[in-house]
Amino acid sequence: STDVPAMISLTANDNCSGEITVQGQDSTVPGNCPGSYSITRTWTFVDACGNSASVSQTINVSDTIPPVAPTAPADVTVSCGGQIPEMISLTANDSCSGEITVQGQDSTTQGECPNSYIITRTWTFTDTCGNTSNSIQLITVSDDTAPVLASALETEVNAVCTAIPPVPELTFTDNCGATVTVVYSENTGNQTAGSYVIIRTWTVSDTCFNTATFTQTVTVSIENPLTVIAKTICINDEPVNLFTLLPEGTAQNGTWSSPNAGTALEGSIFNPHQVALGNYIVRYTISDGDCPKVFEINIEVHDRCIVLPACSITVYNAVSPNNDGYNDVFFIDGILCYPENNVEIYNRWGILVFSTDGYNNTTKVFAGVSEGRATIDRGAELPDGTYYYILKYKDEKGTNFDKAGYLYLNR
Template sequence: TATDSCDNTITHTQTINVVDTTAPTFNETLPADTTLECDAIPDGNSLTASDNCSEATVTLEEVITDGSCENEYTLVRTWTATDSCDNTITHTQTINVIDSTAPTFNETLPEDSDVECDAVPNAETLTANDNCGTATVVFEEEITNGACTSDYIMTRTWTATDSCGNDAVHIQIITVQDNDPPTLVSDLDETINVTCDAIPQVPGLVFEDACSNAIEVVFNETSTQINDFEDYEIIRIWIVTDDCGNEADFTQVIFVEISNIIEANDAERCVLDIEFDLFDLLSGNFDMDGTWSVVSGDATLDGSLFAPSTVEVGNYTFKYSITEGACPTEAEVTVVIDDECLVLPCSDANNVIISKTVTANGDNFNEFFTLTGVEFCGFTVELEIFNRWGAKIYESKNYQNNWNGDSHGSSVGRSGKVPTGTYYYIINLRDSGLKPFTGPIYVATNK
């Protein structure tokens, strides 16, 4: 409207149609389509927009299309920027979400090791984490046999798997060996001191092996005994071997004391000696219930009694045997029988005993003129008897101790007994080497 000073006016009307047809624009660089790991998806609220006329608002819409597994899918993001007049602009991003990362174990992983067969560790319990979800762990154990039962290789495998089949594997190799021999379970006295009648039976021992039930036991017993008179040792050895050839030996030594200890002593006896006990020739600590026997020589025994007078000159061997009980033994003695008891008196005139008196009166005392002490010498006795006038009244070339006063008739005028009185003898022991014996003898008769 134009008006002058007089209020004259003129009017012009213009109509302006104000419109908003321009869409907003995004402020940031628009995200392009991409392929990302499931744990690397960016935040979707990162875009803003500007409008030429007003403010603009940005909305986000996400559409997920499932893939082959839980953590693999297609994510379509659509951002829409709208101004106040509903002018819009959109941007769409397609994200291919994948899961190619394997899980990781949470615990320290067990290492390879070499162990004894009785020290194999228990399998560890392992767990795992996954970058996009959960993981399961499967354990497997495989044994590869070695040269023997207790030598083998144990392969332990833990497999951690996520929902998309990505897996992580840990393998532990345990080399199992058996280097230890079996051990003794039973009690065993390694040394024992016993007498020979108390030797213990071989004990039934029990052995065990840490890794194997296949145990071989070889038993051996030796003795150092060389005779029945000396102490000795019994050595018992058990050699024990397991399935892998590991060997151990266990030894028991028994010191055995001989309880029947006999020391034998030979002896010399004369044919005139009296009976004696053969036990007198033995000494030591022994059982006397054994048996005596003749080993050599023509002799007889009465139990342990031996009479030298029953045998001839020579050597005689006797054996004493103990056969009963746990300590049998035997001993031999030799008895030398000689005649020295005869020879010595025969060469000694002092051993010749001659009667001093003959009382031929029938009372059985001093009835005969006797010569004794040389009965076993084998001499021939030559006897002559004279009266006091020198007349020979009796003579014998082989006198047998049988003169009791008899006389020759020429000596007394007639035969018969000599009168009581003193007479004289001459005795010659032929082949004796002794001088003749002479002396008086008193004869008492009834005349």
């Protein structure tokens, strides 16, 4: 309506003299909406004798300009677990008078996964003549957070092989409330002579492929992983089933091996006929189960197959100082016949750990305790393992003798 031209002045001519009056008048016909109508503008001319004539102009007024939409709120990105902004009220301006209606509406476009989508928020402004304009805001909803642990998990655990804790039952939650998929795996590694490690792994993922990993490391100590057994066999003896030397109840699903017995060892049977005189090591390994064990049998094959005289020296080279009354000390049979003697014991690195004169199996005796004077603490219990002894003794005639060999210590 602001574009409607103003009424102008028109002049008429008359065939007679006299004043001519003119009157301009608008008449309006409403259109199909408040901002649309038709104006008929008529100028009427009257002469002094009352004769009249008129001319008309038609002005059509229409509203085709939509409201001026306001600026929409800025586009935002939120997590599915975050707060989606609420719809707010916006106001538009229109070039024509009249009420402007506004309608806010959200439409959703699904993304690559259930909790990823885009909300298109549209405000539509409509004037009284049906002209419309829009303001649009994009709200991007994403799920980029992996599930989290909802229960307690002890990540580092120490245990003995006879009491390994069970796998904990864990619970996980997702910030978007999605279904959590859990994949559990378990690996055993880093096995040493006395321990190994169990690594428990939980891999969790949600419906938008976000993944997280949780682990528990169980360090397992093996109780008594190595048992040393000494056995003396005459080269003329019949083959020996080594299972008879193992503790009663030992599982028989292990593996026999030897670094030096060769064909003398067939399964659990050791045949002394097939080896030369000397010392042989046979190992029986039980690797399955929670408590793997190794039994090491130290076999001395000799040719002394007759009864020794009363003062012959016999060295019993297995010591188990556990106070059970059996092999608690390093026992040298016949040593009392030779009071002028010396016994030295060395560890695997050649360090002297015990030395005494007048060894007598009682007051002067090796019981697995260090008598060292240098790098080994005096009075300390020595670790299980293989040691080396040197025995020197003199008979009544002053003749010197010596004897040496391996000594096996196992508590």
